[in-house]
Amino acid sequence: MDNLRDELLAVFDAEYRDHLRAIRAIVAAGCPGAQGLAEIFRRVHSLKGAARAVELPVVEGVAHALENRLSSLLSARALPDAADLAAITDTLDEIDLLMTATPPDAPAAPDEAATQVENPAYVQVPVARLDALAAAVHDLMAVADRHERLWAQVMDLLGDARAVMHAPERMRADPVAEFARMTRRLMGVGRERELMAGQIDRALLRLGEEVHAVTLVPAESVFGSLAAMARRIAREHGGPEAGVEVHMTGMDVQTERRVMQALRDPVIHLVRNAIVHGHETRAERLAAGKSEDLNITIAVTMTGVRLQVAVSDDGRGPDLRAIAARAAGQGLVHAEAPLDARQLLARVFEPGFSTRGKADSLAGRGVGLSVVAEAARALHGSVRMEQRQPAGTTVILTVPVSQRQRTVLLVENAGQSLGLPGRVIRHLLRVRRDEIRMLGGMPFAVVPHPPVGAGAASEQREEERVPLVPLRAFVGDENAPLPVRDGAVSVVVMEVDGVRCGFAVERMLDVRTLLVSDATAVGLDSELVPGIAWPREDQPVFVLSPDRLFARWRERGNGGGAHFSDVDSAAPVVPVRHAPLVMVVDDSITTRTLQKTILQSHGYDVCLAVDGEEALAMLQQSSRHVDVVVTDVEMPRMDGLALLAAMQGDAHLAHIPVVLMTSRNDGEDIRRGMEGGARAYLTKQRFDQGELIDTIRGLL
Template sequence: MVDLRQELLAVFDAEYRDHLRVIRDLLTAGCGTRQALAEIFRRMHSLKGAARAVEIPAVEEIAHDVENRLSTLMERGGTLDDADIATISRALDDIDAIMEPPPPPASVAPPDGAPDGRAAPPATGDGGGEAYVQVPVSRLDALSGAVHDLMGVAERHDRLWERLGDLMRDMRALSHAPQRIQADPVAIFSRMTRRLMAIGRDHELMTGQGDRALQRLGEEVHAISLVPAGTVFGSLAAMARRIAREHGGAQAQVEVRLRGMEVQAERRVMQALRDPVLHLLRNAIVHGHESRAQRLKAGKPEQQTITLTVTLTGVRLQVRVSDDGCGPDLKAIAARAVRQGMIHVDAPLDARQLLARVFEPGFSTRAHVDHLAGRGVGLSIVAEAARALHGTVAMEQGQPCGTVVTLTVPVSQRQRTVLLVENGKRMIGLPGRVIRHLLRVMREDIRMVDGCPFAVLPHPEATGTQPQATDGQAEEELVPIVPLSAFVGEDDVPACLPERSGAVTVAVMEVDGVSCGFAVERMVEVRTLLISDASAVGLDSELVPGIAWPREDRPVFVISPDRLFERWRARKGRGMHFAPAPPPQATPEARRAPLVLVVDDSITTRTLQKTILQAHGFDVMLAVDGEEALMMLLQSSRRVDVVVTDVEMPRMDGFALLAAIHADPRLADIPVVLMTSRDNEEEIRRGLEGGARAYITKQKFDQGELLATIRGLL
């Protein structure tokens, strides 16, 4: 009986959600007709009976009270007024509260049972027991029709094989009676040819019919798995109102507007988004909260408004949570990111890059922790859910106020849109969701910055959104170029930028606000493919989590952009170079300028020193700390002549860099100049004894001294 009850609860879960979704839609539309009133009454009556069947008396009682109210109203021939609508809305919220108690905070273990001693409702996620969806009869009829068409094709296919078998038997009979062929070989051959050609034509026709029948069947099966957004998200409005009361007191009110609840997507996708969307609603209430006086002073309504919008664009589902609260505090976010070591204090980050940091684990700008927020868990859960669904999440400042967070995921967990590119003997799929630009860069247009190739991104159309330099001219946006083969190529093949006809083909991808261009041999096309788990022997399952098999039977290895970017950051451009070109003839080699590596965690100091050195004929490479400098020294295709380094830096300071340089025989003879803001004799002695060739204090910084010191070392 326990199994039967669990099955009934699962069926009731789908039924009550559908009833509440339809009733809410009718209430939102105004339900000013008797037909609408009758529909609400009918659904409440059905809900009451279903609740009685699964023994949930609290839901049965609420439905009974609403049913009585509607019955009295219908007997008088009236329609719903504002008070009736408010009462019914509260009743729907109460039912949601019974069936779906709010999830506990991450730090609190969930209770064993539901509140008030009621039986816990069935889990609606993918784990646990069976989940049920309601399917319209029309959809079942369409599915039945598709199966019938496919069975018809199979029957015709059997008859075709019978005809082919008859032809083969006649041919074998002729092979055993050669005298029959000798009688009239031309006529026999023509007859056999006509029969074979007819079978071929019918087979071609039947193949097309089978493909169309299979496609229709697939579409109908997929359609059955779709559910309206309101089925999953409809109850979140009531939960948001409860969260508002918990945060602001019994009188706190928040208006939650639901848009696009009729949009359909796979139940698994919708259900996987439910908890992340609830986190976003909680975040909007807690972080966007303003007092009544603050809202009135800003010219806003007394009540905070949160809008949950679901849209469908092509094969991508977009869920947007926007509010009219105080909006993100960029200064607080930047300060928190600096304290957690995510960015340098003088790093030039725009609003988009700063807001990408809020999705890092443990990030929160709240000064205190309570049961609603402050632990820095909620938004990282949202980001992780988006990645698990092969989607993205982004936060932006609302206009004119508030915050907007957008989740974008494929409408199907298996179907994904990818850019197919050739990489050696492999066909690679790059997820379309992270592709920002597709470029063909001429070799002479590639910029070399600190020994690494960069591409200039095309500016957007003249919309006023492109960055501006101080002189009023539009700044150039550069992105590094790395060969995709450095990460998914053959181990014994050197990774270099693939060049064809003097140009490099680049797919610029963006992850968490950071862009990088991956050079490929050839772009093929954009396709929507069914992706399966990559379980083939020898595949890197972290970098290549999915594989698809198009009709041409050549596998497509689908790349994880998050893992690709992680490995790109770890390698810092290793193996990036052009294939060697023949030296120009009869041209004397130009005299090479000395190369200076400037190491400082202050972008202002780096820029100043670079400007001074370049103005006096030096080539300059830049590094933000000792760790990056050491990697550049080891990987640079050109030898560094002098290192000028700050002492106090994160990760690896100047003394540690000095020791690492002198410990490596390949680098030990490179002269090192230490620069620091501290004029301390003990530190000066420590640096000189450690092998530094010179020591310059920033308080007494003079560009003439710096130039003279470097020239003296050369």
């Protein structure tokens, strides 16, 4: 029964907020007519019944008293006067305070009523949003079904291969035809896999977007109850006659629930600060030409990809002299240093700063504004205070709209770290200067395809060429050359809407999963750079929008001619030499991708295997010599130590150096690996890409 009541209370929490939100909107629109009054009555009646259902007699009684008053107005066909509207507002405030107060059986914490938020167990989601989410899940299930069919084809092909092994006479009849038939089937599986990879990316992207949309909440759901709280704080500070009018704008703005709720406490601090520091007696306000009651405005706006919450008041405004004296007393500024208003107002967010001479339960301890600044920093945002004209104060919180994890390829660009979303990357290439094709004055790179057997020459895929453009031409210098390092260009081939382009980068750094915030990057194009991540506090990563990057590329006519950063265009053509081939064996796709990126960025060719069994088969069947094997230890089917033993037992493979890279750093594990024939043992806990590259160079 307790669980059932908890669920009902959670549902009631959302329902009562919806009723209060609608009633406040009617009252805010002006004196309601008969239709508006009837709607208020209907909602109060529903609220009373819902409170009775969840056994909240106090809330039920408050709603019942208002219902009786509204019923009398409806019976007399009278419109509500100022007293009636005040009674409606006071009742809504009282219900808000009752619902946000600490439960009777729970220990009370200081001002806990001011920090309660709506029950997180239930959220209201529009039916259309649920339909879209269901459609996204359906798309992903379709991909899974397609994957099962593809796997069945692979197993059929494997069965045929085994049948040939056990019945070699099938190959003697017409081996070329048999091999060509199996090759065609294998290439068909490969084409299906490529198509499915794009479908998976699109399905996951759509699902992620729909799930993200479900997490959005309107500002009103978090800040709507603050008006009642402000009136209560005003009475506590200025006595029963103290009044405050709270105005709210932008309450329909939506952003992530986590971000919006993280701003609730800072906004409460700002409202309390406005009441305490902006308080004036009624006589003082009237003498200054103001209304009798203090006016506070909470305004929520969306500016580009940033959320802005401004708390303004028309009180006495900041006392710059008192702020300067306090700042000098705390050693924050030099006593005789000339400071403007902006510099002084920035000091109020320092810990322990307060201009009140005496602390009480509401203010004076120098905590409130430092809490606001800390909350802004935690969300990678900012806060500032401004003087209002002709009187009053405004404090503006600005934070990124959302933060979410994305897998990005980190590249270097003119000393900056840029992030390229992994979902659109199709190939990572190292193209030698002499291998770049010039067609119509434009540079192109050839995308390599997996080799096929000689018996299937007719099935050879047509050569794929992608245009080459320097990434720096779109982020920095329009006339940037193609960057050449060690005689080759590092190229990231990306695909958007079926179109591929190779963006030449100065260096590939890493593959990381980062928490990316929507933010306007200072000094960069906010459309091209909508996201920013902070893998380290002092090193931001600017995440590019692939859609905008491709749009800019098209706008420039797919680039211009080609010139190179450090290579003479008349340099003699040298014979093509293959880079050393490194095999990476690991059951983690993230680890494989990371190591592949690092190795390719340093000029190595890379082949991948998911476990020891696949690696051993590739080593025994590959037409190209593998120079170094870098393998994990713990893997399904065949682990790294078993792979090492199998290679040591094969005369054709025993000479290939093996590097063990694993999270197992026990001395016994290291001894077993080295005695088993490994040439190096690296641990993932202290992984250093420089150490990996140095180790491989030493082995070669």
